[in-house]
Amino acid sequence: MNIHAKPIGQRIEWLFEHARRHSESFRSPESWLARRRYLAEHPTAITALKCMDGRINLPVATNTPVGIIQPFRNLGGRFDLGWPHLGEVLAHHVQDVVGQGRRVLAFITYHYSKGDPRRGCAGFDYDTAASREHSFGIKAQVEHVFGSGHGTVYPLVCGFETDEDALVLHGANGETLDVSTLSPADLPALPSRLAALFPDMPEQVRLDLLPLVEGNLAHIAEVKGAARELDIEHREWMICVGRGFDWLHMPNLALIIGPYSPDLADPVRKAAGIIRANMRAGRIPDDGFLLLATVPYTELGTDRARAELKSRFMCGFAAEVIRTCDPELAGRMHLRTAVLDWRSRALEVLAP
Numbered sequence: 175m176n177i178h179a180k181p182i183g184q185r186i187e188w189l190f191e192h193a194r195r196h197s198e199s200f201r202s203p204e205s206w207l208a209r210r211r212y213l214a215e216h217p218t219a220i221t222a223l224k225c226m227d228g229r230i231n232l233p234v235a236t237n238t239p240v241g242i243i244q245p246f247r248n249l250g251g252r253f254d255l256g257w258p259h260l261g262e263v264l265a266h267h268v269q270d271v272v273g274q275g276r277r278v279l280a281f282i283t284y285h286y287s288k289g290d291p292r293r294g295c296a297g298f299d300y301d302t303a304a305s306r307e308h309s310f311g312i313k314a315q316v317e318h319v320f321g322s323g324h325g326t327v328y329p330l331v332c333g334f335e336t337d338e339d340a341l342v343l344h345g346a347n348g349e350t351l352d353v354s355t356l357s358p359a360d361l362p363a364l365p366s367r368l369a370a371l372f373p374d375m376p377e378q379v380r381l382d383l384l385p386l387v388e389g390n391l392a393h394i395a396e397v398k399g400a401a402r403e404l405d406i407e408h409r410e411w412m413i414c415v416g417r418g419f420d421w422l423h424m425p426n427l428a429l430i431i432g433p434y435s436p437d438l439a440d441p442v443r444k445a446a447g448i449i450r451a452n453m454r455a456g457r458i459p460d461d462g463f464l465l466l467a468t469v470p471y472t473e474l475g476t477d478r479a480r481a482e483l484k485s486r487f488m489c490g491f492a493a494e495v496i497r498t499c500d501p502e503l504a505g506r507m508h509l510r511t512a513v514l515d516w517r518s519r520a521l522e523v524l525a526p
Contacts, residue, residue: 182462218382237389249441250297345371418470418514
């Protein structure tokens with residue numbers, strides 16, 4: 175179904191039904207066991223710093239069970255570990271993982287389209303070189319915070335080519351591995367190629383990187399045989415603010431803004447500009463768009479209550495930014511606030 179062309183009311187109804195189905199699948203016995211089995215075989219914790227663009231769907235692109243890769247998402251993949259909230263969240267995540275005796279593989283991503291630069295990263299004004307340079311700057315910050323020896327946290331700069339969902343791994347010595355150039359015949363040599371590409375990577379981390387590369391190779395083969403035009407064109411019709419949007423890993427549906435930057439207004443304004451451009455170009459109906467704020471919680475009581483307040487604040491803040499920068503567009507804005515039970519991934523929409 176071409177959900178992008180439906181009236182806004184139907185789109186919103188479809189969205190929350192999709193969230194319900196995702197939670198149902200996530201908490202099923204089969205999915206729970208798949209995650210447990212995967213982590214037993216591949217103990218390295220995987221995080222991904224990436225753009226809010228919904229096309230960068232690493233679990234799908236690597237054939238990895240949902241819930242394994244921990245995402246951090248923001249406009250254009252712009253991050254700064256000096257931001258107080260981002261630094262605290264990332265440090266807390268690493269400390270939890272290390273406390274379990276595990277290492278962390280941190281994908282620091284940028285994305286582009288090899289077929290048309292205008293299908294690249296709107297958050298960087300389609301400048302791939304600038305977004306790639308920014309990714310290497312984040313890598314240097316990760317090394318400053320967690321160590322350049324890479325014994326516990328390994329930062330890996332990774333390009334994501336959105337036409338074929340292909341990973342481009344940047345090695346320690348400046349070399350790259352474009353997975354789209356590989357074939358099934360290259361699979362036996364992959365372990366040695368990764369060892370040459372990342373000689374400073376702990377062996378266990380390399381072993382846990384391998385299935386991601388193998389999964390990406392298989393996924394690319396599927397993509398090459400499918401029609402992709404609707405999936406690679408910007409057609410977003412909703413702006414999401416907060417965290418806990420794993421269930422929204424769908425191409426060109428949402429612009430997701432993490433609550434990390436001290437200047438939250440800037441990515442909100444840019445996201446509103448993308449929505450406006452989509453309407454003007456006729457890529458989505460101009461009858462409305464959704465602004466959704468979501469905050470996850472792990473415990474009942476005060477944790478959930480605080481999540482409610484944070485979600486309402488972020489929704490109100492983002493709405494006011496849009497009303498100020500584009501009053502006419504704000505007249506088409508539909509507001510929803512929600513909290514997410516992190517244990518079950520159940521989305522709970524709050525009353526107005």
